Amino acid sequence: MAELIDELRWKKFPVLNDGFVCLVDVMGDDGSVVQAARVSYGAGTRQVSDDRTLIRYLMRHRHSTPFEMAEIKFLVRVPMDCWRQWIRHRTANVNEYSTRYSVAIEAMQATEPTEWRTQAESNRQGSGSPLPEDVGRQLSEDEVAFQRAARDLYEHRLSVGVAREQARKDLPLCTYTEAYWKIDLHNLLHFLALRMDSHAQAEIRDYATTIGEQIVRPLFPLVWEAFCDYRAEGMTLTRLDIGVIQRLQQRILQLPAGAKPGDDDFLAVQDEAWRPLTRSRERDECRQKLQRLGILPL
Amino acid sequence: MAELIDELRWKKFPVLNDGFVCLVDVMGDDGSVVQAARVSYGAGTRQVSDDRTLIRYLMRHRHSTPFEMAEIKFLVRVPMDCWRQWIRHRTANVNEYSTRYSVAIEAMQATEPTEWRTQAESNRQGSGSPLPEDVGRQLSEDEVAFQRAARDLYEHRLSVGVAREQARKDLPLCTYTEAYWKIDLHNLLHFLALRMDSHAQAEIRDYATTIGEQIVRPLFPLVWEAFCDYRAEGMTLTRLDIGVIQRLQQRILQLPAGAKPGDDDFLAVQDEAWRPLTRSRERDECRQKLQRLGILPL
Amino acid sequence: MAELIDELRWKKFPVLNDGFVCLVDVMGDDGSVVQAARVSYGAGTRQVSDDRTLIRYLMRHRHSTPFEMAEIKFLVRVPMDCWRQWIRHRTANVNEYSTRYSVAIEAMQATEPTEWRTQAESNRQGSGSPLPEDVGRQLSEDEVAFQRAARDLYEHRLSVGVAREQARKDLPLCTYTEAYWKIDLHNLLHFLALRMDSHAQAEIRDYATTIGEQIVRPLFPLVWEAFCDYRAEGMTLTRLDIGVIQRLQQRILQLPAGAKPGDDDFLAVQDEAWRPLTRSRERDECRQKLQRLGILPL
């Protein structure tokens, strides 16, 4: 374990065009979660379950406090735009590079011609498919020119004596910042669950995925496995979904061997509250869950 | 709304033999959640969804910050034993009755002869069925005598001049305390989800249920409905559960009309990790979920 | 009180060129602090001290929990640059305008020709005197042009179909955002103590001062008075400062009537750790405190 930590520490995993995450320090491992749980659950647990079983039990039943007993510290380099989302997680300790004390980092997030994304249609907050490359090429050229102008303006202000804290006011959101970021394992997993999710913005998803797969997975292999099995790749059913499945299952049992239920079966047993609606996002979500479960055909 | 609040405020809902919860103050209602969400999601949401739909969307997708925009303050009277569990929820503001400043409240939680519970067999932390009433009668008599002796000891210490902060050291955990407890709606719902759960101890479950049904439900009817539908009465499926359902569903589709799957079908499609185990709590939990969903017969 | 709240609610107090703060809701008043304190300190306090005396006692002795029993919610409009500092206070609830869901607010913080500030010399993080107005005029003109170019770039991206979450990446930090911000009174006072301080950046100091003087002062007059007397206008002496005062006071008592101590007296009794240093920031701070106390002449 000590070797693994030494190998990981200060190793910069690159993200975006000029960002990175790296491990600075870690307190604890899988065994720390077990150690803490056993003070709660008493000596009796020692005989009946091994570490893996205990960790999985804790994760499955959302017993979160033992996971708070491990702590991880990172150094990250992130565009401020992305950092604005990151910092909304309030349970971490943070020391950020100060552009009051120091000249702003001379690096901005650049977008390659192929990386420009369209507005998602179904999802008001997300991105869709890439824009055509020729459009992207022009956008990237304009971006380079604009970012250079922004930096020139900033440096000009400094050169005529404007205070750093004021000169920075027109820096683009894509300017990189750096920060030490320290958080306990439970809250880190919560951050990862939200930010590795497909609804998260691509940029922060890249950071979260790198942290999760490159750093958390090797440091906490049993915890990571349980996290994937029970949170990242799990599914939540609502009271309404449960009712739909119960009723649909009764119909399915009446089908002859080899016959499959169809969308009319689904609509026949839908929740009564959805029936009068021509569009219902909740009904759509339920249908997608049943398809993923293999209860409805895709 | 103002009338409802005036009606609820300071109304003591009794819990246990001498405890209570009452509403002291509230900031916000269902509309406050909507108001806060709309600053995030912008004017566009105004046209396309009404308040109920928006609240349900937020709850279903665990967008928790709008629920933090309502705040509730209670006065509660609770045995210290129960308060020890309560106070573990760290996101609340608390002012508790001080037995350093004042003489301890002269009330202890009494247990009726019919209320004594056996140790649960399947669950190391819970209770099972009631004890026989004759055993209970003796236990209750002993309890009365012991609690009287404890109070006498405490008062004797005070009478010979022992400092209050020291005299209290042998008070039984069942001694009542009182506290103002203030919390935002999101964290209150998290508290209720954990403490109204069947695994919570009966005493704190009584408090949580009273708070939820007598106070939160009328003050936040749309939020409460969504909470029940999506959290309290929902279900979580793990990656392994999903695999079992997918495989079992394929078998079910091959059954002749009217035939039902049995436990052998379940065992045939169980997760490979469970197969070698004679006892597996995770397999048992999966089976119970499938029974609740109507996929396996009870 | 209800009238005062109605008068304040939604009243936009302007800050900077296009920002504001306004009260959305409040739970509690001076009396709520007293109410909560009395549950802790027991009935005995009721007779011996009135509300003002009790509030002042609590503030003076940093008994912070009763101040957590009041809660305030604001709507604020702030440049993102300033919001980056604001959001570092982790104990608040926040819902911010989303530029993933909606087009960014079309307003940026403009700087008047007379408002440009030089870098402070003594203080690496602060501002000094204003820049000459002719320099400022040019800076302001450049700023207007740059901000227009930035907005044009943003709107062009949207017009060719770039996703909002990506198009925003080069918006200047001075772009306004809006947020609901809800916080308890104790943590609000902590925010105000730090952000109304002369070391805070001018922009956030304007916001903090407006919140403090226009909203908190009328809503919580007794708390505000105690806050000013004990925190905002108080002073902290270190162990070393105390030693200096003790030794200096002995010298002063030996001076003939009307004679004043000088800097040589101060240096004679300085802390031994400072004596070998030609420059000592801690010694300078001590001298300034003694001057403010009237122990040393200015």
Next chain:
Amino acid sequence: MAELIDELRWKKFPVLNDGFVCLVDVMGDDGSVVQAARVSYGAGTRQVSDDRTLIRYLMRHRHSTPFEMAEIKFLVRVPMDCWRQWIRHRTANVNEYSTRYSVAIEAMQATEPTEWRTQAESNRQGSGSPLPEDVGRQLSEDEVAFQRAARDLYEHRLSVGVAREQARKDLPLCTYTEAYWKIDLHNLLHFLALRMDSHAQAEIRDYATTIGEQIVRPLFPLVWEAFCDYRAEGMTLTRLDIGVIQRLQQRILQLPAGAKPGDDDFLAVQDEAWRPLTRSRERDECRQKLQRLGILPL
């Protein structure tokens, strides 16, 4: 450093008759505070100040975030009465021994005949001088008998089958519990500042002092020195205190050499708000500060 940690880890420092604290793990040292501060304050600070000077600057100016970058984990054994105060500090991570899962620890806090304390007269919440030993002897005898009866009652309940979660309800508050307790250095120092204070109850003061002097001091020598100099042994002056000192100092400068100011001088320059009051706690506190500073004779 690694040797020091190995030496401290799991070493049980005894507190009270059967309690202890021990270090389980630590992340960081004095250098971690410096490392984090330098990301904020930039490379420029590296040349101009050594680690000690920087740490002292940060502590003196309450720049708290770099101190959050170190983390310490303890295992503690504490009477529940004392734990009730401890757990009020909400910024820590906690896993406590569960008396739902396991039989309660068979140990209670015993009070020696010489350890019984009288109620403080001036301070409603504190203790005064010890009680006479003959009174104490009787109190201790009664305590032993009561604690034995309490344990017997508990074990009798278990023997007839009462659930552990219910059987424990009449355990005395002095029953020991154990917990892992993990906290960052900033919040630990805040805990220590409050709980090592002379107004804290003797029992928790013993724990805090042991943690501070036996564990924090060796692990973080520079931070500890700064903490003592600036917080534990510092003093806060209010706006009113400052006014009194300013006016008193003017009178003192008019005194002939060798003459000392008296209480009439103090009363002559007291704050106008205190003048009409026959008793004023705030005036008393001011007088005590001036005596400690050597401005007024003791």
